[in-house]
Amino acid sequence: MEARHAVEIEHEPDYEALHAGASLSANLAAGAFAGIMEHTIMYPVDAIKTRLQVLNPSPAALYDGMANAAAxxxxxxxxxxxxxxxxSVILGAGPAHAVYFATYEGAKSAFGADSATEHHPFAIAAAGGCATMAxxxxMNPFDVIKQRMQVHGSPYNSVLDCARQVYRAEGTSAFYVSYPATILMTIxxxxxxxxxxxxxxxxxxxKNEHDPLLHSMIGGIAGGLGAAATTPLDVVKTLLQTRGTSSDPRIRKCNGLWGAARVVYQLNGYRGFARxxxxxxxxxxPSTGICWASYEMAKRYFAPPKGEASV
Structure with a gap:
């Protein structure tokens, strides 16, 4: 009986094997799936966040909070x-998150942080920074289009129409003027x-067990901490990405991170950075929780442990 139990333990699939040694294509596919799930499910809340962050909005777009904005x-x-x-998010999130998680897994391995039991917080953080830069x-151009369409009174009929009009009116730079602020926020x-x-x-x-609920809870806590800490830079990013829709000349003339930060302070003081x-x-x-749970599930499907068929 003990011998049979030992054999069962010996051949029990090691969940960590889903991480170490997974192919690039498996990481790309899992990352793409996770990115689309993350951004689409919580999209309405993101739209409300954009409305609340827009500075000097029209009287028709003044909201008292999330519930009031939604109503x-x-x-x-x-x-x-x-x-x-x-x-726009669906088009961009797939390839962007595929690169995101593939870069993360590659960098984590390169930095020697693949251990299932040892903590390597600085190496993991560095791998995350590499992933987000890539x-x-x-994703930045798709994010610009998304936020231009989310603002009140958006004049664009579709994602393609938005891309064309922004390019004609402001040039290619409009799609990347917020990139430095984005990098400083997302790293x-x-x-x-x-x-x-x-x-x-x-x-x-x-024990590295596959537990979707636990993955989502841990991912949600991690995402909430990161979101709270980086909100000031997200406000600056939103200003830069939606500047072309504003009637305020100070906002329309913003060309960089520090100029946008000054305008935020001029209009709302330090409170403006918490909008x-x-x-x-x-x-x-929740979107980060969904992302991690989806990623872990997709990795298990695309790169199952040795001796176990895809689920």
Whole structure:
């Protein structure tokens, strides 16, 4: 009996094998699936966050909070207004997150942080930073289009129409003027998220078991921490990405991170840098949890442990 039990233990699939040695194509596929799931499910909350972060909005777009914004958008513009621009996210999130997780796994391995039991928070954080720099280079133009379509009174009929009009009016630079602010925001966000997820996973899931609920809970905590810490830079990024829709000349003339930060302070003081923090956390915590749970599930499907068929 003991011998049979020993054999069962010896051949029990090691969940960590899903991470170490998984092929590039498996990481790409899992990352793409996770990215699309993360951004689409929580998209309405992201739309509300953008509305609350816009500085000097029109009187028709003044909201008292998340619930008030959702109610007004649905009543005045229709329920579909909460989903305007979602196709831009679907188009960009797949390839961007594929690169994101593939870069993370590669960097984590290169930095010697593949251990299932040892903590390597700084190496994991560095791997997360590398991942976000690569993915944001792909995602930034799609993010600009998304936010241009989310603002009140957006004049664009579709994602393609938005891309054409922004290019004609402001040139290619409009799609990347927010990239430095995005990088400065997403590198600490990714560092906090990956380090927290890896550390909490080792604490609460020491046996590396496949547990979607636990993955999502740990991912949500990690994402919420990162979201709260990086909200000020997200406000600056939103200003730069939506500057072309503003009637305020100070906003329209912003060309960089520090100029945008000065305008935020001039219009709202230090409180301006916390605009949209609540919906950002409400959005990022569950969406990050969904992302990690989806990623772990997809990795198990595309790269099952040795001796176990795809689930």
């Amino acid at each position: 007004q958008m649905s009543a005045k513009e229709g329920f579909r207004s909460l989903w305007r621009g979602v196709s 993915s944001d280079a792909l 600490p966000f990714a560092a906090i998220q990956f380090a927290a997820y890896d550390s909490f996973s080792k604490i609460f899931n020491p 949209g923090m609540t919906p950002r956390i409400v959005n990022m915590a």
